[in-house]
Amino acid sequence: MELSADALALLEEIRQARAGRRTVASRGSARQVTLAEAYAIQAALGEGQPIKGYKLGLLSPAKQQQMGISEPVYGRIFSSMMLESPVRLSRFIQPRVEPELAAILCAPLAPGAAPGAAAAAVGGWFLGVDVLDSVWDGYRFSAAEVVADNSSGGGFLLGARMLDHPPDGMLRLYLNGALRAEGDLRTLGNLYERLGWLATMTGGLRAGQVIFFGSPAAATPAESGVLEVIGPGEDRLIVRLEND
Amino acid sequence: MPEQPVGGVDIDAVAQRLDNAWEQRQPLAPLSESLALTAEQAYAIQSRWTDLRLARGDRVIGRKIGLTSRAIQQQLGVNEPDYGSLWASRYFPLAGGRVDVPADLFVQARVEGELAFLIGRPLREPGATLHDVLAATEAIAAAIEIVDSRIADWRIKLVDTVADNASYGGFTLGPWSRVLRHVDLRTVGMLLHYNGEPAVQGIGAAALGHPARAVAWLANKLIAFGISLEPGDIVLSGSLGPAIPMRPGDLFTLEIHGQPPLSMRFV
Numbered sequence: 057m058e059l060s061a062d063a064l065a066l067l068e069e070i071r072q073a074r075a076g077r078r079t080v081a082s083r084g085s086a087r088q089v090t091l092a093e094a095y096a097i098q099a100a101l102g103e104g105q106p107i108k109g110y111k112l113g114l115l116s117p118a119k120q121q122q123m124g125i126s127e128p129v130y131g132r133i134f135s136s137m138m139l140e141s142p143v144r145l146s147r148f149i150q151p152r153v154e155p156e157l158a159a160i161l162c163a164p165l166a167p168g169a170a171p172g173a174a175a176a177a178v179g180g181w182f183l184g185v186d187v188l189d190s191v192w193d194g195y196r197f198s199a200a201e202v203v204a205d206n207s208s209g210g211g212f213l214l215g216a217r218m219l220d221h222p223p224d225g226m227l228r229l230y231l232n233g234a235l236r237a238e239g240d241l242r243t244l245g246n247l248y249e250r251l252g253w254l255a256t257m258t259g260g261l262r263a264g265q266v267i268f269f270g271s272p273a274a275a276t277p278a279e280s281g282v283l284e285v286i287g288p289g290e291d292r293l294i295v296r297l298e299n300d
Numbered sequence: 301m302p303e304q305p306v307g308g309v310d311i312d313a314v315a316q317r318l319d320n321a322w323e324q325r326q327p328l329a330p331l332s333e334s335l336a337l338t339a340e341q342a343y344a345i346q347s348r349w350t351d352l353r354l355a356r357g358d359r360v361i362g363r364k365i366g367l368t369s370r371a372i373q374q375q376l377g378v379n380e381p382d383y384g385s386l387w388a389s390r391y392f393p394l395a396g397g398r399v400d401v402p403a404d405l406f407v408q409a410r411v412e413g414e415l416a417f418l419i420g421r422p423l424r425e426p427g428a429t430l431h432d433v434l435a436a437t438e439a440i441a442a443a444i445e446i447v448d449s450r451i452a453d454w455r456i457k458l459v460d461t462v463a464d465n466a467s468y469g470g471f472t473l474g475p476w477s478r479v480l481r482h483v484d485l486r487t488v489g490m491l492l493h494y495n496g497e498p499a500v501q502g503i504g505a506a507a508l509g510h511p512a513r514a515v516a517w518l519a520n521k522l523i524a525f526g527i528s529l530e531p532g533d534i535v536l537s538g539s540l541g542p543a544i545p546m547r548p549g550d551l552f553t554l555e556i557h558g559q560p561p562l563s564m565r566f567v
Contacts, residue, residue: 106427135427160435162421179421179435180481216510217484218434264425264432 063093063204067100070205073191074101077149082197091125094203102132102206109133109266110254111186113207114199115244123199130254131207133266139187139211142296148189148210151278153297154271155229155285157222157241158184158214165251165261174248177261180218183227183285183293186268187211188275195275212268215285215293222247225288227272232281239272241288309341315348318464321450325407328450331464332457342462343525349465350385359388361534363522364445365514366466367458368507368538378458381508383518384466386534390446392472394562399472401446403548403566409448409469410543411564413492413502413554415485415511416443416473419533423519430512433519437512438531439476440485442556444564445536446470447543471536474554474562483558485511490540493553502541511537 059067066089073080089097111131114120120127145151162179169177189210192201202208228238244250247269255261278297285293314331321328331337337345350360367373367381392399403409420438448469451460461467480488486509490502508514514537519529529535544552546566553563 108427138429160431162435180431182431214429214431216430216486218431218482220482263421264435266431 057093057096059093059096060088062088063097066201066204067097070097070101070191079150079193080191081193082201084198087198087200089200089204091200091203094200097204098132098206101204102134105134105136107132107265108135108138109268110258110261111207111209111212111268112250112254112270113202115270125199127253128250128270129199129203129207130257131209133209133212133268137209137211138266139213141213141294142298143187143211143213144298144300145278145280146300148187148278149191150189150195151210152188152195152275153229153231153278153283154186154188154275155227155237155239155273156184156186156268156271157227157244157247158182158212158266158268159247159251161261161263161265161267163263165255167256167260169252169255171248171252174251174255177251181220181222182218183215183287183291184268185213185283185285185293185295186271187278212266213293213295214266215291217291219291223288223291228286229273229276230284230286231276231279236276237273239274241272243272244269309335309337311341311344311348314345314463315352318345318349318450319352321407325404327407327452330451330455330457331460337459337463339459339462342459345463346384346465349463350387353387360385361388361391362386362536363518363529363533364466364468364536365518365538366461368514376456376458381514381517381538382458382462382466383521384468386468386471386536390468390470392470392564394472394474397560398563398565400565400567401470403546406446406448406469406546407450408454409446409546411492411546411552412445412447412539412543413490413500413541413556414443414445414507414539415480415488415504415537415556416441417512417515417535417537418476419529419535420531422531423529424523426520426523428516428519430510430516433512433515434481437481439478440480441476442474442554442559442562443536444472444552444554444562445539446546472562472564473534474556474559477559480559489557491555492541492544493555494544495551499544500541502539504540506540507538514538
């Protein structure tokens with residue numbers, strides 16, 4: 057795709073902000089960049105890095121309306137983003153944490169795959185943590201800006217137990233013992249539909265890829281200490297966050 | 301064509317000595333006392349020895365992971381596990397939850413309790429994680445592993461046990477469970493009974509923090525050697541507690557939470 061002058065400027069702005077580990081202010085709709093161009097920028101910024109999977113974002117219709125879009129967005133998960141506890145917060149610019157549900161695929165999924173094919177391609181489900189890391193000051197951004205910035209992808213963790221089906225109920229996030237965010241997993245929508253959409257958008261998914269389905273709860277600024285994600289059935293993911 | 305020594309070590313000759321020790325149940329002096337072996341050379345010896353076993357009609361039916369506990373790693377001064385091959389001739393199938401094993405097959409056997417993984421999907425990509433392993437696993441079973449050393453008095457360093465097929469002795473398996481795939485394997489408890497007495501307590505987290513993490517280590521290590529875990533492979537993921545020395549006549553019973561017990565008697 058031939059990028060417009062505005063899109064090239066956006067690409068360069070994100071690249072430099074990441075390299076300098078600093079935030080930049082959103083220019084909102086003043087920027088003439090389409091969503092398709094934003095995905096092309098995302099691809100260009102991630103070129104050469106092995107892709108481990110994808111994350112979904114902006115799932116709720118309310119958020120989408122606010123951003124002037126009518127479907128979710130996705131970002132790339134690079135292998136280097138798969139983390140284990142303890143997580144060093146210094147690797148991020150302005151980290152926020154979200155409780156999520158994730159799946160690992162055990163079979164490829166072609167674009168336009170039927171819901172049954174999507175279900176058959178899931179090897180297992182896990183609780184997850186998405187450590188968001190946006191370059192946009194205060195997480196204020198336009199749809200094109202967030203998509204170009206890899207949909208705020210930062211770091212990803214998975215729970216120790218593989219769930220045999222996607223759970224139904226509440227996902228809660230505690231930071232240092234205090235409940236900071238919670239949300240109903242139903243708000244993620246039908247997960248197999250989401251997988252099919254993602255397969256279509258990305259040109260197909262591969263066996264072994266991990267998919268984070270987005271958060272049913274609000275993002276919480278990360279701070280050092282103990283992060284707990286508690287899912288239905290008392291499943292729990294415990295992560296230590298450290299300021300080196 | 302004669303075999304070329306690798307880095308000054310006659311790989312073929314050392315493999316042959318190990319095979320003789322295995323066949324005659326006669327231990328060798330530690331290889332590390334007379335040879336300056338690298339880990340890479342030790343794996344080359346192991347691989348050559350497996351070729352010798354295959355030439356005698358044996359079969360590789362999976363892999364075992366050793367040195368998974370921090371205590372054992374510290375003892376040997378290493379910071380990663382090792383692996384060996386599971387030779388079919390030393391798989392002792394269970395019947396009715398029990399199996400008798402000839403005690404005279406071994407040099408100086410010890411018995412351990414652990415979890416076995418049955419691989420259902422290939423793990424061919426580098427960077428496999430414990431989650432990738434779980435998603436690629438068909439089923440999990442309780443396993444009694446017999447470890448044995450062809451090195452006198454178990455005076456092993458890392459290269460000794462690596463060359464010696466990770467001190468493989470034999471094993472038996474409980475029924476394959478698909479349910480165990482969905483259990484938090486870190487917190488699975490194990491009790492190994494020795495002649496009717498509960499003797500060793502273990503827990504899943506003893507194997508590198510999570511048994512599937514040990515399997516992920518293996519998957520990545522094999523890829524570095526140009527091999528991969530494939531559907532049907534059995535993987536012994538590492539002992540969940542200390543090993544107990546075996547004497548003829550001993551009875552070992554392994555209980556793993558939620559699984560039927562397995563008994564192994566040495567006759």
